[in-house]
Amino acid sequence: MSGMSDRTPLSAGFPTPEPTRRLLIRGCDVLRVPAEGECEVLRARDIVVADGVIEAVSPTGSATETEADVIDGRGLLAVPGLVNAHTHSPMVLMRGAAEDVTVEGWFNDRVWPMESNLTPDDVHAGALLACAEMIRSGVTAFADHYFFPERIADAVAETGLRADIAPTYFSSRGQKALEETVAFAEARHGDADGRITVSLGPHAPYTVDDKDLRALSDHARRLGLRLHIHAAEHLEQTESSLQRRGITPIRVLHETGVLDAGALIAHGCGIVEQDLPLLAEHAATTAVACCPKVYLKHALSPLTPVRDLLDTGVGVAVGTDGAAGHNTLDVWEALRLVALTQKQAVRDATWMTVSDTLRLATRGGARALGLQDRIGALEPGMRADIVLTDLTGTHCRPLHDARAALVYSARASDVRTVVVDGRVLMRDGRLLTVDESALLVDVDARVARILDTSHGRAVQHYDP
Amino acid sequence: MSGMSDRTPLSAGFPTPEPTRRLLIRGCDVLRVPAEGECEVLRARDIVVADGVIEAVSPTGSATETEADVIDGRGLLAVPGLVNAHTHSPMVLMRGAAEDVTVEGWFNDRVWPMESNLTPDDVHAGALLACAEMIRSGVTAFADHYFFPERIADAVAETGLRADIAPTYFSSRGQKALEETVAFAEARHGDADGRITVSLGPHAPYTVDDKDLRALSDHARRLGLRLHIHAAEHLEQTESSLQRRGITPIRVLHETGVLDAGALIAHGCGIVEQDLPLLAEHAATTAVACCPKVYLKHALSPLTPVRDLLDTGVGVAVGTDGAAGHNTLDVWEALRLVALTQKQAVRDATWMTVSDTLRLATRGGARALGLQDRIGALEPGMRADIVLTDLTGTHCRPLHDARAALVYSARASDVRTVVVDGRVLMRDGRLLTVDESALLVDVDARVARILDTSHGRAVQHYDP
Numbered sequence: 001m002s003g004m005s006d007r008t009p010l011s012a013g014f015p016t017p018e019p020t021r022r023l024l025i026r027g028c029d030v031l032r033v034p035a036e037g038e039c040e041v042l043r044a045r046d047i048v049v050a051d052g053v054i055e056a057v058s059p060t061g062s063a064t065e066t067e068a069d070v071i072d073g074r075g076l077l078a079v080p081g082l083v084n085a086h087t088h089s090p091m092v093l094m095r096g097a098a099e100d101v102t103v104e105g106w107f108n109d110r111v112w113p114m115e116s117n118l119t120p121d122d123v124h125a126g127a128l129l130a131c132a133e134m135i136r137s138g139v140t141a142f143a144d145h146y147f148f149p150e151r152i153a154d155a156v157a158e159t160g161l162r163a164d165i166a167p168t169y170f171s172s173r174g175q176k177a178l179e180e181t182v183a184f185a186e187a188r189h190g191d192a193d194g195r196i197t198v199s200l201g202p203h204a205p206y207t208v209d210d211k212d213l214r215a216l217s218d219h220a221r222r223l224g225l226r227l228h229i230h231a232a233e234h235l236e237q238t239e240s241s242l243q244r245r246g247i248t249p250i251r252v253l254h255e256t257g258v259l260d261a262g263a264l265i266a267h268g269c270g271i272v273e274q275d276l277p278l279l280a281e282h283a284a285t286t287a288v289a290c291c292p293k294v295y296l297k298h299a300l301s302p303l304t305p306v307r308d309l310l311d312t313g314v315g316v317a318v319g320t321d322g323a324a325g326h327n328t329l330d331v332w333e334a335l336r337l338v339a340l341t342q343k344q345a346v347r348d349a350t351w352m353t354v355s356d357t358l359r360l361a362t363r364g365g366a367r368a369l370g371l372q373d374r375i376g377a378l379e380p381g382m383r384a385d386i387v388l389t390d391l392t393g394t395h396c397r398p399l400h401d402a403r404a405a406l407v408y409s410a411r412a413s414d415v416r417t418v419v420v421d422g423r424v425l426m427r428d429g430r431l432l433t434v435d436e437s438a439l440l441v442d443v444d445a446r447v448a449r450i451l452d453t454s455h456g457r458a459v460q461h462y463d464p
Numbered sequence: 465m466s467g468m469s470d471r472t473p474l475s476a477g478f479p480t481p482e483p484t485r486r487l488l489i490r491g492c493d494v495l496r497v498p499a500e501g502e503c504e505v506l507r508a509r510d511i512v513v514a515d516g517v518i519e520a521v522s523p524t525g526s527a528t529e530t531e532a533d534v535i536d537g538r539g540l541l542a543v544p545g546l547v548n549a550h551t552h553s554p555m556v557l558m559r560g561a562a563e564d565v566t567v568e569g570w571f572n573d574r575v576w577p578m579e580s581n582l583t584p585d586d587v588h589a590g591a592l593l594a595c596a597e598m599i600r601s602g603v604t605a606f607a608d609h610y611f612f613p614e615r616i617a618d619a620v621a622e623t624g625l626r627a628d629i630a631p632t633y634f635s636s637r638g639q640k641a642l643e644e645t646v647a648f649a650e651a652r653h654g655d656a657d658g659r660i661t662v663s664l665g666p667h668a669p670y671t672v673d674d675k676d677l678r679a680l681s682d683h684a685r686r687l688g689l690r691l692h693i694h695a696a697e698h699l700e701q702t703e704s705s706l707q708r709r710g711i712t713p714i715r716v717l718h719e720t721g722v723l724d725a726g727a728l729i730a731h732g733c734g735i736v737e738q739d740l741p742l743l744a745e746h747a748a749t750t751a752v753a754c755c756p757k758v759y760l761k762h763a764l765s766p767l768t769p770v771r772d773l774l775d776t777g778v779g780v781a782v783g784t785d786g787a788a789g790h791n792t793l794d795v796w797e798a799l800r801l802v803a804l805t806q807k808q809a810v811r812d813a814t815w816m817t818v819s820d821t822l823r824l825a826t827r828g829g830a831r832a833l834g835l836q837d838r839i840g841a842l843e844p845g846m847r848a849d850i851v852l853t854d855l856t857g858t859h860c861r862p863l864h865d866a867r868a869a870l871v872y873s874a875r876a877s878d879v880r881t882v883v884v885d886g887r888v889l890m891r892d893g894r895l896l897t898v899d900e901s902a903l904l905v906d907v908d909a910r911v912a913r914i915l916d917t918s919h920g921r922a923v924q925h926y927d928p
Contacts, residue, residue, distance in 0.1 A: 092861075092862075093862065094864075095860075095861075095862065095864065095869075095873065096863070096864040096865045096868035096869055096872065096873065097864040097865070099817070099818050099865065099868045099872075100813065100814050100815075100817040100818060101813060101814060102813050102814060103813065106813075129858065129861065132858050133858045133859050136858055136859070137859070293804065295808070296804035296805060296807060296808045297803075297804055297807060297813065297872075298807075298813050299807045299808050299810070299811045299812055299813040299815075300808065301808055301811065327868070327869075327872035327873045328859050328872070328873050329859075330859065337804075339761075340757065340760035340761055340801075341760060343760060343761060343762075343763045344759070344760045344763050344764065344765055346763070347763045347765065348763055349564065349565060349566050349567065349570075349761065349762050349763040350564050350565060350566060351564075353563070353564040354563050354564060392904075394593065394596050394597045394600055394900065394904075395597050395600070395601070395792050395793075395794065395876065396559075397556075397559075397593065397904055397907060397908075398556075398557065398559065398904075398907050398908055398910075398911045399560070400558070400559065400560040400561040400911065400915070401560045401561065401563065404560035404563045404791070405559075405560055405791075408560065408563075408761075408791035408792070409559065409560065409791045409792050411875050411876065411877055412859065412875065413875055413877035436858065440856075440858075440861055440862075443861065443862050444861075444862055446862075447862045447864065451864070
């Protein structure tokens with residue numbers, strides 16, 4: 001990766017609207033996602049937002065607002081903002097550039113060589129593009145894991161999204177790099193009115209040694225932060241870990257204090273039975289992000305053992321992973337695939353119901369980011385992360401059950417209006433915080449340089 | 465099913481545009497889908513259509529047209545119209561009304577009781593809605609299998625789509641019903657300027673006895689038609705057939721002359737090794753439609769053995785099945801799931817490539833409908849079934865590879881303009897042959913009656 005900074009912030013100069021103090025969404029239906037049991041659709045509600053917080057969700061007409069920004073929600077369904085619980089947002093720059101290859105080829109021949117080309121400004125542009133795509137898709141919060149995290153934080157601050165950002169760390173980077181990730185956490189955790197949180201980001205047990213895992217766990221406990229880490233990504237990694245050192249990747253996390261500090265684990269397709277008691281010990285502070293599109297695309301089997309994890313009390317959330325594998329940052333697509341693949345995985349069509357799937361993508365994601373007290377449901381006291389969806393399209397009609405339509409029929413393009421922390425980021429399909437056309441021109445100009453891997457460099461070699 | 469006909473054609477009175485004799489799509493990129501090998505994107509082409517046939521695909525500017533309808537294709541990618549190789553179009557009426565249930569519950573408690581409520585007019589309205597959704601999604605041809613086929617044919621004729629329609633037959637319906645399906649074929653095959661073709665439609669080997677299968681095979685051979693049938697839908701059906709009568713469902717098709725007549729087989733997840741030589745004997749006239757979303761949703765495993773089928777020379781195509789299971793008629797979603805699930809099924813991420821997947825959904829579908837000489841590719845001499853897609857959206861950018869974007873990033877909502885048989889059915893997002901808002905009002909008024917299963921009737925009992 002080039003250390004060169006050609007910093008020319010893209011969204012600078014673009015007018016940033018002031019946060020609205022009071023917001024009224026009038027007459028929408030509201031998806032209620034309870035902590036347990038069936039989701040339900042509340043008809044014809046007004047949602048009142050004050051200073052970024054949901055103040056009331058009440059039958060329409062009961063709210064009297066004279067100074068609020070009013071959004072006409074009639075005919076729309078308000079759902080809690082979706083949470084993308086694991087991604088590498090700037091990898092949208094490599095979307096579609098690594099198809100039909102093995103996992104090893106994906107890392108060693110394509111992605112890790114391309115990533116060695118990335119400048120801080122590339123990362124900023126990529127993160128902005130990712131934020132634009134996620135806002136358009138109704139994703140209001142994401143857990144990121146990448147290089148140049150300060151430039152991702154800038155993009156999040158500028159676009160108005162919510163993110164938990166983990167600075168990616170490999171032991172091959174050395175001690176100074178480790179300290180820099182901790183310094184980033186100290187500097188930016190809680191930034192942008194609390195929309196930005198930071199987790200520490202050891203890449204994986206196969207790229208970070210035990211000493212560094214312990215050091216980062218200690219830092220996390222000291223700072224009151226969580227860790228976000230890839231582990232047991234597939235069964236072969238678990239088998240390789242058992243062969244090399246006699247313990248599973250999850251036991252590595254247990255022994256190095258990662259689980260004790262609180263961890264968001266990406267993938268976990270290789271979590272095996274002996275791992276479940278270890279995870280259960282720390283269930284309340286552990287979550288696993290399931291990103292099925294990339295597992296299928298990389299021909300992996302088995303998938304994340306979601307039923308076993310939920311049975312132990314561990315949190316489960318929905319992620320896309322980076323767009324170099326997933327191609328989109330579309331959490332509708334991801335949650336649909338969680339429902340479909342998990343039904344098949346346990347051979348039970350009555351499981352991973354529509355309500356449970358919607359819960360994973362909202363409350364489950366909130367918990368995975370450590371934000372379960374702030375987001376994940378449209379209830380008084382929660383931060384106002386609200387997505388207005390239009391289910392009147394031909395592909396959703398007749399609308400027997402809006403919940404089923406959200407899981408099995410709706411598309412990201414059905415999202416009309418997006419509010420994060422009480423601020424409107426997209427209104428009736430128009431992005432308000434990103435200059436999309438200028439951004440796309442800027443991104444296109446970066447592509448040829450990023451794709452050039454003739455230099456033979458790579459950020460790391462994959463050999464788990 | 466009620467025999468009552470409350471025929472009030474919905475699209476009657478709605479102005480039907482005259483087919484354009486000459487059409488010029490200027491300056492678009494064109495996806496070339498060869499019979500073998502990599503697809504490629506031809507830059508900046510003019511497509512000239514005369515009397516429904518593609519006359520030329522040439523570098524832009526070379527076509528001089530003075531009297532043609534001209535579509536500005538600049539910035540758009542023309543792809544061959546997608547083919548939905550297996551559906552039950554009127555089941556859009558039951559979209560989302562049968563979630564999180566077993567296969568048995570789906571048939572016996574939900575779908576077959578609801579279907580007993582359907583009137584011919586319901587079927588017409590449902591087929592119109594399905595056609596509207598498919599046009600919007602860039603699906604230009606579909607293989608249907610349902611009751612009241614004449615009303616589906618009417619909807620196809622009215623909306624301008626292309627369809628192969630199989631009238632569903634159960635032996636429980638009796639000899640007169642069998643003769644009626646043959647009479648329908650004789651009356652409507654080749655209708656609507658050849659856009660409507662008919663296949664005979666025995667439902668499945670477990671609902672149609674061998675005598676009727678033989679009779680329908682004989683009729684098919686006599687009339688030069690194909691058969692469209694569900695068979696070996698999942699492994700349990702194959703096992704049940706072996707247990708009950710000692711032979712697999714595919715051998716039943718072989719012994720009753722169905723394969724000899726030429727068959728489109730829906731699903732085939734239960735096709736086993738001993739079936740492959742039987743299929744190979746008739747490979748040139750046999751195709752299997754793979755509809756993975758419903759297999760996952762119904763928790764089936766294994767899936768259609770696509771690699772084995774292609775190795776025997778059998779055609780493979782992409783379908784959605786009915787929307788009571790698939791929820792949409794979106795072939796983009798279906799083809800993506802074919803790529804993802806087939807990579808996983810054979811544990812080979814380098815297989816079912818982007819090019820192969822696009823070929824299955826276009827040329828593969830054309831062959832499944834017996835239309836390989838008419839549709840499936842944008843080449844001179846082929847009927848003009850053309851879809852203009854817009855890959856400039858944030859979720860497709862940067863556009864490293866348009867082919868990968870089509871398979872892994874694009875959405876049905878990226879379809880802008882749809883041409884079937886040289887006639888423009890949707891222009892820049894506006895449907896030209898369906899009065900969508902009137903149709904949706906009509907459909908909504910039918911819902912309560914269709915969902916009422918308190919009568920205890922069903923069209924059939926599921927016990928394969």
